[in-house]
Amino acid sequence: STGIVAATPFPAEYDREYVAPVSLGTPAQELNLIFDTGSSDLWVFSTSMPAAQVAGQKLYNPSGSSTSAVLWGHTWSIQYGDGSRSSGTVVNELVTIGGISYASQALEIANGVSAQFSQDPASSGLLGLGFSILNTVIPTSQKTWFDNVLPTLAAPVFTVDLKRAAPGTYTFGAIDASSYAGKIEYTPIDNSNGFWRLQASGYQVGTSPFQPTTIDAIADTGTTLLMLPAAIVKAYYAQVPGSQLHASYGAYTFPCSAKLPSFTFGIGRYRGVIPGAFVSYGRIDATTCYGGIQDQGNLPFSIFGDILMKAQVVVFDAGRTRIGFAAK
Numbered sequence: 175s176t177g178i179v180a181a182t183p184f185p186a187e188y189d190r191e192y193v194a195p196v197s198l199g200t201p202a203q204e205l206n207l208i209f210d211t212g213s214s215d216l217w218v219f220s221t222s223m224p225a226a227q228v229a230g231q232k233l234y235n236p237s238g239s240s241t242s243a244v245l246w247g248h249t250w251s252i253q254y255g256d257g258s259r260s261s262g263t264v265v266n267e268l269v270t271i272g273g274i275s276y277a278s279q280a281l282e283i284a285n286g287v288s289a290q291f292s293q294d295p296a297s298s299g300l301l302g303l304g305f306s307i308l309n310t311v312i313p314t315s316q317k318t319w320f321d322n323v324l325p326t327l328a329a330p331v332f333t334v335d336l337k338r339a340a341p342g343t344y345t346f347g348a349i350d351a352s353s354y355a356g357k358i359e360y361t362p363i364d365n366s367n368g369f370w371r372l373q374a375s376g377y378q379v380g381t382s383p384f385q386p387t388t389i390d391a392i393a394d395t396g397t398t399l400l401m402l403p404a405a406i407v408k409a410y411y412a413q414v415p416g417s418q419l420h421a422s423y424g425a426y427t428f429p430c431s432a433k434l435p436s437f438t439f440g441i442g443r444y445r446g447v448i449p450g451a452f453v454s455y456g457r458i459d460a461t462t463c464y465g466g467i468q469d470q471g472n473l474p475f476s477i478f479g480d481i482l483m484k485a486q487v488v489v490f491d492a493g494r495t496r497i498g499f500a501a502k
């Protein structure tokens with residue numbers, strides 16, 4: 175089987191996150207979830223949550239589904255890198271994405287979420303697309319939906335084609351040859367820590383010479399920005415007049431009137447180009463804009479988040495434990 179769903183950015187002009195529809199239970203309850211290659215829990219807002227923590231999100235109601243079955247004694251609790259959290263209980267449920275169904279998917283229902291989630295009306299939860307070792311359900315960890323449907327897919331892959339301020343696609347079980355230009359360049363991933371972790375071969379700022387250097391990064395659709403080592407970030411903004419490491423934001427900002435250089439990353443001999451315009455993440459005030467490239471700080475790896483993804487077609491190949499990039 176193969177399946178395709180739209181990946182819609184929210185808020186429309188800022189691409190802070192991308193959500194896609196997931197169908198739960200019988201009769202179907204369709205919720206928009208963040209598809210996140212940097213985590214491995216499938217969890218949803220539910221009717222078990224306090225009203226004070228809900229603000230417009232659609233809620234999954236297990237009692238309204240004839241196919242939900244409590245996974246007795248199982249709970250989950252997750253905290254993301256930005257400090258956001260959620261937790262709750264677990265049911266087995268029919269979960270369908272792009273027409274691909276799995277009848278007894280571990281579906282984690284929230285009975286509590288942190289403010290970042292409560293204040294985000296666009297997302298009713300997350301679909302983890304990382305490796306199942308990261309799943310937080312106890313006493314027995316559960317498989318991701320992708321892991322469960324893998325044997326039924328025409329090819330053991332999913333493809334991410336995010337776009338800037340426009341709907342893109344997540345495709346399961348196939349690679350749409352018409353979605354990209356040239357060849358897909360693959361590189362092995364290390365999934366031992368549950369991430370799609372790769373080594374890029376270097377970078378280039380604008381038209382300056384390519385700098386060969388290994389960049390140890392995870393491909394993470396759940397992270398908005400491109401988080402890189404301090405030296406690379408410094409080299410990038412050195413080419414942006416008026417940019418600064420803003421004391422109060424603890425992040426690089428620049429004058430919205432600045433012309434931003436492109437950022438190129440290497441995968442082997444392949445060069446992936448992020449247009450300068452993609453590096454403007456959003457306006458802070460009348461004249462100041464927030465950089466889409468930021469310092470990874472004390473993270474143990476870089477994060478190739480949405481700012482990079484939206485410039486490429488990215489193939490997550492579980493069959494051959496590799497990841498592929500192509501221009502579009």
Ligand SMILES: N#Cc1c(N)n[nH]c1N1CCCC1
Pocket residue numbers: 208210212213254255256257258300394395396397
């Ligand atoms: N922080 C963070 C983060 C990450 N590195 N991957 N996914 C994340 N989130 C998903 C929803 C909230 C944060």
